[in-house]
Amino acid sequence: MNIASEWMLLFLAFFIPLQLPSLLASTDTGYINIDCGAEEAYTDSDSNIAQHIEKLPDGVRNCYTLTPKQGKNNKYLVRAFFAYRNYDLKHTPPSFDVYLGVNHWNTIEFGDLYMYFPIEVTHFALSDTISVCLVNIGKGVPFISSLELWLLTDSTYRTSSSFPLDILTRSTFSMSEDTLFVRFEDDVYDRVWFNRIVGNSKKISTSATIDSYGIENTNKLPSQVLKTAIQSLSLNSSLEIYFNNHTDSSHVYYINLYFFEFDQRVTTQKRIVDVTFNDKSILTDPFTTQHLKLVTIVQNITQADHLRISIKATPESDLPAMINAFEVYRVLSLTNSATYQEDADTILKIKHIYGIPIINWQGDPCIPNHFAWEELTCSSDGTPRIISLNLSSRGLTGPIDVSFSRFSELQSLDLSYNKLTGEVPEFLAQLSNLKFLLERNPGLCLARSCKTKKNLVPLIASIAASVAVLVMIVLTFLMIRRIKKKNGVSKKDWQEKSDKYVFSLRDVNRITNNFKTKIGKGGFGEVYLGTMQDGRDVAVKLLSQTSRQGDREFHSEVNLLTIVHHKNLVSFVGYCDEGDVKALIYEYMDQGNLQGLLSGRNPNVLKWSERLQIAVDVALGLDYLHNGIRPPVVHRDLKTSNILLNKKMQGKISDFGLCRPFINENDAHISTIPAGTFGYLDPEFQRTGKLNKKSDVxxxxxxxxxxxxxxxxxxxxxxxxxxxxxxxxxxxKLKNGDIKSIVDPRLRGEYNTSSAWKFIETAMGCVPPKAIQRPDISEVLSELKICLNLNQQQTHTRERSETESSRRNPNNSLDMGSLNSLGIESTAGPYAR
Structure with missing residues (x-):
């Protein structure tokens, strides 16, 4: 029986008995069954297990999180089933990835409209939850028909591998022609045993009652499987079982062979059996069957691109060879490590406490990297830890929960611009590596000031008149101060705020070794390489006397850099303002700027994947400036020379001298000061002088x-x-639909076509002449993540074994017709919105 036939039978096994939609139930036995797309609960007449639905939200990654009562350190069978059947009337089966936790499990690809795709894995859970995630790879919307979880015993499917075992086939023999498979209630785990036909064999069976619980039966084979078998046609012939589906030399496989002797003749005669895999004997000695005893042979196979099992009786045997059933498993490699469990549990608890409505907060917070949750940063060494969390402007209310104290590796926490109340907890100060922001939470107070507020309440009424007079005095003072500020920046104000960043000229001379090594030059002046006392390399930007960036821009940059912190903004180390010397000190970016890396003079051509990742990095930084802080900030001079890259090729935005904060995110400035660089300037800003966030877009x-x-x-x-x-x-070029002539020829065609079209569509969506036609940077970021994911999935698919290509579409790029699935309207204008 081929694999397509097994899929068809599995559809019959799971969907013919289920005449109604269903919902989920979790019982004390650890069973969780989900019939997806259902509207109400029902009972499967074959399994008597109630079920439940959880509809998937929009997003690239959508996850079911299963929480069995028994929790971690237990073994489970996880099964998912996909039946397209043209449910969306598009006549185009989608293709998508399925992840078990943080690791790739399988790619679902349908050969035709009515193909059925089951996947099943035996999994040892290291956490209290098990996530099954569907990932959109740009080839249609993922869906799922059913999802099940069954608790297994410790002894079930015991192997030397602790990795998950992905089932490839589960077969029995010699059942009657009208019996296509065995499942629940015969099988306690609702496994489906397909009736396989093997040539040159004879069917044998018994009508006797077999108590599957009364024998040593660790893998819980159903009695219907134990009661049927095949045997060779003679003592000298062998049983030959071939399995060529989905095997390749890059994986490890486990094969389970089951021999249950129900033939009464063995009480007086001997059946002695030997087994070989791919012509190699796997047994130290042949084994002799015993009446009503189950023999299970478990063998791991490596470096095999096919599988042939040969079972033969030895010359000393009185009876021919026989076998009842067999299974083939593929060992799933665990290339990714899940986020540190306490961090993962804590962030989920915080999400629940504050009702944080972020769509992509599904599955593991940190892994895989391209699905990491928004607003947090994780460490990249060993087990990922959450080291940065930005919940600014998320509408958080109530006190600061003690859960935050469990982030033992947290270095940055931004809770500003929320409605938090109560005392600032002492545990924040006890996290030694933590820097936290609590701005614009008027309901928060220190412990002492909170008590003071309570004591002042009875006095307020009696001094109301005095307060009114005081308010008038304060307002007058503020008006005078505002008038003064119009004539220049108050150096005292920004200097007091930035004292911890101050470096003396002597410090700067020491750091740069008296400005020994110049590494760059721009309109602002020259840049020198420096080294801090702790060994960190830094870049020291020395403002020249002739620079167009004067005191105002220098002070603006210092002020801004002391309050903005993001992984995709160049980190600010400090500044020097002594005499005529003005210098800014930043982290050193080893790879220089993007303009240089894209230059034809650079012998190391940026790869397509690197370009996509840089685009996402810059969009993340810009999204933080526009939407992650209040008030929002417009950069005003975005260009490739202001995009710097570190040794990990991570892109970061620099040069904040012309940045402009807004009163609110809907505000627009009328600017008479030249801003920006020719070629990058917003045409509407050039024409009207109106500056807003869309100018940066x-x-x-x-x-x-x-x-x-x-x-x-x-x-x-x-x-x-x-x-x-x-x-x-x-x-x-786009009018001719000619993508090859648009993409950098130095790439020599080494790029994914579907991600290239999506990339161009996204870029062109940013540059209409009117600001109102351009998207918010958050939308652009989402589109770029899809581009990156398309490319990563194509690379992942290409690296898979050629022997699995029968289940996969060999074409790794989309043609023009498939662009419609990406929202692209025509070949002449793939950027149309």
Whole structure:
């Protein structure tokens, strides 16, 4: 029987008895069954287990989190089933990935509309929850028909491997022709045993009652399986079982062979059996069957691209060879480590306490990296730990919960711009590595000030008149101060706020070894390499006397950098303002700026995957400036020379001298001060002087086009066709639907076509002439994550074994017709919205 036939039979096994939609129930026995898409509960007439539904929300990764009562350190059977059957009337079966926890389990790809796809794994749970996640890889919307979890005993499926075992086949023999399979209630775990036909064999069975519980039967084979078998046609012939589906030399496999002797003849005669796998004997000695005894042979196989099991009687045997059933498992490799359990449990608890409505907070918080939760950062060494958490402006209410104290490795916590109340807990100060922000939470107070507030309540009424007079005095003072600030930045104000970042000129001379090594130069002045006392390399930007970035911009940059902190913004170390010397000190970015890396003079061409990741990095930093802090900040001078990269090729935004904070996110400034760089300037801003967040989005769109094409924004080649803005050149190429002529030729075609089209669509969506036509950077970020995921999934698929290609679409890129699934409307304008 081939694998397609088994899928068809499994559809019959699971879906013919289920005439009604169903819901989920978790019983004390550890069973959880979900019939997905159901509207009400019902009972499966074959299993008598109530069930339940949980509809999947939108997003690239959607997860079912199963919580059996028995919890961690137990073994479970997890089964999922997918039956497309053209339910969406699109006549195009989707393809998507399934993850077990943080590791890839399987890729679901249908050969035709009516193909059925079961997957099942034996899994030892190291946590109290088991997540099954569906991942959109850009080839249609993922779906699931049913999901089950069954608690196994410790002795069940015991192997030398602690890794999950993915079932490839489970077969029995010699059942009657009208019996296609065995399942619940015969099988206590609702496993499906398919009736397999083997040539040159004879069916044998017994009508006697077999008590499967009364024998040593660790894997709980059902009595119906034990009562049937096949035997060879003669003493000299062998039983040959071939299994070529989905095996390759890169995986480890486990094979379980089951021999249950029900033939009465063995009481007077001997049946002695030997077994070989791929012509190699696996037994130290042949074994002799015993009446009503089950023999289970478990064998692991490596470096095998096919499997042939040969079972033969020895010359000393009186009876031919026989076998009742067999299973083949693939060992799943665990390439990723889950987030530290206490961190994962704590962030889920915080999400529940404050009702945080973030869609992508599903599955593991940190792993895989490209699915890491928004607003947090994790360590990358060993077991991931949550080291940064930004819950600014998330509408948090109530006291600061003690759960935050369980993040023992937390270095940064931003709870600003919420409605938190009560005392600031002492445990925040006890986390030695923690820096926290609590701005704009008017209901918070220190313990002493909280008590003072309580004592002052009876006095308030009696001094109301005095307070009114005081308010008038304060308002007058603030008005005078505001008038003064219009004429210049108050150096005292920003200096007091930034004292911890202050470096003396002597310090700067020591750090740079008297400005020995110059590593760059710009309109602001020169940049020197420096080394801190702790060994960190830093970049020291020395403001020149002729720089267009004067005192105002210098003070603005210092002020801003002392309050903004994000993994995709260049970290601020400090500043020096002594005499005529003004210097800014930043973390050193080993790989320089993006403009240099994209230059034709750079011999190391940026890979397609690196370009996508850099785009996501920059979008994350810009999203933080626009939406992650209050008031929002507009950069005003985004360009490739202001995108720096560290040794891990992580992109970070730099040069905040022209940044402008807004009163609120809907505000727009009228600016008469030149801002930005030609080629990146928002045309609406140039025309009207109105500056808002969409001005940065335009500049970012130009950067994306540079990443795609490898070309500068202003093209000055000799030919008339190539002159002008990069945007116009790309537009002309798009009219012909010619993606190959758009993507940087230095990549030599080494890019994923579907992600390239999506990348171009995203870039062009950022650069319409009117700001109202452009998306928010958060939307752009979501689109870029899809681009990155498309490329990563294509790379993952390409690396898989060729022998699995029968289950997968060999074409790793989308054609023009498939662009519609990505929201692209036409080949002439793949950026249309």
């Amino acid at each position: 335009y500049s970012f769109g130009v950067i994306l086009l540079e990443l795609i094409t490898g070309q500068r924004p202003i093209k000055e080649e000799a030919s008339l066709e190539n002159k002008g803005h990069l945007l116009h050149w790309v537009n002309r």
